[in-house]
Amino acid sequence: MNEVGFLGLGIMGKAMAMNLQNNGFNVTVWNRSQSKCDELVKHGISIGESPAAVIGKCKYTIAMLSDPEAALSVVFGKAGVLEEICNGKGYIDMSTVDAETSKKISEAIKSKGGCFLEAPVSGSKKPAEDGQLIILAAGEKALYDEMLPAFNVLGKKSYFLGLVGNGAKMKIVVNMIMGSMMNALSEGLELADRSGLDCHELLDVLDLGAIANPMFKLKGPAMIKNSYPPAFPLKHQQKDMRLALALGDQNAISMPVAAAANEAFKKARSMGFGDLDFSAVHESVRRYK
Ligand SMILES: NC(=O)C1=CN([C@@H]2O[C@H](COP(=O)(O)OP(=O)(O)OC[C@H]3O[C@@H](n4cnc5c(N)ncnc54)[C@H](OP(=O)(O)O)[C@@H]3O)[C@@H](O)[C@H]2O)C=CC1
Ligand SMILES: O=CC(=O)O
Numbered sequence: 001m002n003e004v005g006f007l008g009l010g011i012m013g014k015a016m017a018m019n020l021q022n023n024g025f026n027v028t029v030w031n032r033s034q035s036k037c038d039e040l041v042k043h044g045i046s047i048g049e050s051p052a053a054v055i056g057k058c059k060y061t062i063a064m065l066s067d068p069e070a071a072l073s074v075v076f077g078k079a080g081v082l083e084e085i086c087n088g089k090g091y092i093d094m095s096t097v098d099a100e101t102s103k104k105i106s107e108a109i110k111s112k113g114g115c116f117l118e119a120p121v122s123g124s125k126k127p128a129e130d131g132q133l134i135i136l137a138a139g140e141k142a143l144y145d146e147m148l149p150a151f152n153v154l155g156k157k158s159y160f161l162g163l164v165g166n167g168a169k170m171k172i173v174v175n176m177i178m179g180s181m182m183n184a185l186s187e188g189l190e191l192a193d194r195s196g197l198d199c200h201e202l203l204d205v206l207d208l209g210a211i212a213n214p215m216f217k218l219k220g221p222a223m224i225k226n227s228y229p230p231a232f233p234l235k236h237q238q239k240d241m242r243l244a245l246a247l248g249d250q251n252a253i254s255m256p257v258a259a260a261a262n263e264a265f266k267k268a269r270s271m272g273f274g275d276l277d278f279s280a281v282h283e284s285v286r287r288y289k
Helices: 011-022 051-057 069-074 097-109 125-130 141-154 166-194 201-210 216-223 234-250 256-270 278-286
Strands: 004-007 026-030 060-063 090-093 115-118 133-139 157-161
Touching: 004 011, 011 125, 026 051, 026 157, 026 201, 051 069, 060 115, 060 141, 069 097, 069 115, 090 097, 090 141, 097 115, 097 166, 115 201, 133 141, 133 166, 141 157, 166 201, 166 216, 166 234, 166 256, 201 216, 216 278, 234 256, 234 278, 256 278
Parallel strands: 004 026, 004 060, 060 090, 090 115, 133 157
Antiparallel strands: 115 133
16 A cells, blocks of 8 residues: 545645655645645655546545535546545545535445545644654544554554444544643633742643643743644634534533633634644733733
8 A cells, every 4th residue: 555645735735744754655645736746746746637537547645624514525526536536446534524524425435335434533733744643544444454554653542432423422522522622721820920920830840740730831831932833723623612612502512611612713714823733822811911
């Protein structure tokens, strides 16, 4: 397995496609905006003119797209995945979407004889560049086994979680927790600052105690400087909170903390911070001075 297709060259997709190419795979890419494909040609990566063209060329094709709408349109749209998927080909969607979207895609792929795996990832731009993602796969186990050489390049650990939908749900639950934690840090930094404390000392104290975590350590110093270079865009974190709240609705789980965090991310989006890092939710607290 060394010919792999890759659809979607955003922050994550570009890093993942490059990793595969640098580690012995021959990658063929497609992206809605052609300029992002052109940048990769100098690294030996080939370009397909549509999702269908990539599927036609490659036995295995990975997708890394922004949201459920994008994932569906690349599969069901004109010159989309469904036009060329067939017996003997595998489609692996690594985007963060809800379980219903994933199941819809799975059923369509299977109706054409293809194999499907959902495989969303935990870990951001840097883990994607370093091949240190956590892969949350579900769907056809045989395809999972065939994809392990690629997953071993992309990630530090892969899980097979069973039926399609379980990978999507696991990813959404993880990101719901992450989004709530980011809001707690934002409020904590603001409270420390406005009550006369040193925010760097707050981060030191947090880092020594029971709630130390890599996210606070990584994002905290930049947040103190009001700097939010996008690694995980805020608009995608808010999408994940929205999907988590919908999953909570389906299961009648009361989630007031997640609901409040979602409101803060929505506020930050309405303030124009959707394309910045999700830590920019800090601005929705800060600007209420
Ligand atoms: N960034 C991160 O830290 C992480 C992100 N994720 C998830 O991975 C996925 C990708 O994230 P990321 O790379 O950050 O996102 P980006 O916003 O950087 O990239 C999104 C990609 O989706 C494409 N796209 C958007 N809408 C459409 C559409 N209608 N049709 C076709 N293509 C479309 C974009 O194409 P174009 O270039 O033309 O706009 C681009 O290739 C998301 O689901 C996100 O939640 C998961 C883990 C970490
Ligand atoms: O989905 C985002 C991440 O950091 O994981």
